Amino acid sequence: MRPLTLLLIGVVSRLGAGIAATVSALYVTQVVGLSLRSVGLALTATTAVAVAGSIWLGHLSDRLGAREVFAAMFTMQAVATAGLVFVSNVPTYVVAVLGLAIADLGYRSSQGAVIHGVVPPEERLAVRAKFRVAANIGVAGGAGLGGVALAIGSPTAYRAALLTTAGFLLLTGALVFRLPRVPRVVTSEKQSWAVLRDRPFVLFVGLNGILNIHNSMLTLAIPLWIATRTDVPHWMVSVLLIVNTSAVVLCQIRLTRGTDSLRGAARAGRRAGVLLCLACVVLSLTTLGSTAVTITLLVIAALAHVTGEILESASGWGASYAVAPPGLVGQYQGAHAMGRGLGDLLGPTLLTAVALPLGPIGWLLVAIIFATAGSLTPVVLRPEATACRSGRARLSG
Structure with missing residues (x-):
């Protein structure tokens, strides 16, 4: 049951990712009107911030519980994706993509900790491989759904696609709680880093x-x-x-x-x-x-x-x-x-x-x-x- 739930999480979450990957860049440049240079700089800067905090996000999975952090990252991604609908200038775009970057790195960290905690040792690598396969299937399906929005081409279609992505991510966060809890770990100061x-x-x-x-x-x-x-x-x-x-x-x-x-x-x-x-x-x-x-x-x-x-x-x-x-x-x-x-x-x-x-x-x-x-x-x-x-x-x- 646990591997099936993990695979369902992979498909549903990446359906949203496939939609967002298809439409988000065109939305902020063609609908909102941000320049390519501004978008590129914002993505680079926010990714750098998220990378710097990646170990801390993994540490949170140990201290607060990997399942809870995993679910929180999907919720954060959903809120940030929905936030793209309200972007009107570079500062608001930076806030949205910073949330997305942090949630993405936190997702990567907590995903591995969740699989480690709920899957027997001899099955972990196989389950992680299956999770990646499921994710790729989800991305492909999401790209097809995003293509519908691109074919329509209206601002309303773009916004509907982004809100659909947010919906998939919220659903994924709820699915995470079908998994068993991963025990929290109390570490000494020496173990923190x-x-x-x-x-x-x-x-x-x-x-x-x-x-x-x-x-x-x-x-x-x-x-x-x-x-x-x-x-x-x-x-x-x-x-x-x-x-x-x-x-x-x-x-x-x-x-x-x-x-x-x-x-x-x-x-x-x-x-x-x-x-x-x-x-x-x-x-x-x-x-x-x-x-x-x-x-x-x-x-x-x-x-x-x-x-x-x-x-x-x-x-x-x-x-x-x-x-x-x-x-x-x-x-x-x-x-x-x-x-x-x-x-x-x-x-x-x-x-x-x-x-x-x-x-x-x-x-x-x-x-x-x-x-x-x-x-x-x-x-x-x-x-x-x-x-x-x-x-x-x-x-x-």
Whole structure:
């Protein structure tokens, strides 16, 4: 029953996310009238604030109860999304997207802590993989619903879509309470920020965050590369998104198997770096052939990219569960979310400053970054000779 409830939470919440992702940017620029520069700066600044507070949000999951924080994050997302309807200028937009950014990072942290608390150890990675599959299905459905609003194109349709998103998120928050409570943890002052003293894990978080730059490849760099550096039809962007979503749905569960140990997580991280490196190398070749060759290379790059993406996620989940001491799961999930948030924050700048302007050489430089991060992952994920009392291996100091 618990896994089914978690999967339902994943589908319903991401239905809302898919709608919002489809309409929110166009709403604030075309209906409200904010400039692209203002929107970009606001999103960057608010994401940076949320990333800085990610560990604290994870700490709240330990202290207040992961289930309650998980539900609160959905409620916060609902309120902030509904708030977009009332945005009229940059300051009000900043307030709304700051709420969304904090809720998103808090959602990532508390989600991992909830799964850890309500799912048996041997099933956690499998359930988390299924949750991601369910989320992708939800996003795809939400994108279709958002497309209806775009087709209508009126301000009322945009606002109705955003309010529908808020409704889905409120429903998700209610669904969370169908899960058992996760016991609160009373920690000493010394334990409050223990994750920051776990230097091997902090290094892993940084490397995993670098690998997570792949998110910006799919949503930003590859579409711009296709539009400005190739002669293939722009609808290839949609084809590659479909390839990505389909591969996650079909392969996430299978490729996550075996990553519930430090050795497995390290191996997945190394392979993720190799595959993301390969994707960049293939992208560097897409300007050298005919349209048919370019399309073929783009599909190959997309397949390498999504396989690396799947393994990167599995590596992060496995390591963050394996090393977290009892009572500090929320903190470690918060740190993991912080690393991924840093990747999301740095990715657009790196790719638009290196890969796109420098062309093939730029992609090769990004390939080196991915390969380096992947190869260093096993170095920082060296298990100790003995396991901790909970039966999970811990990192050596």
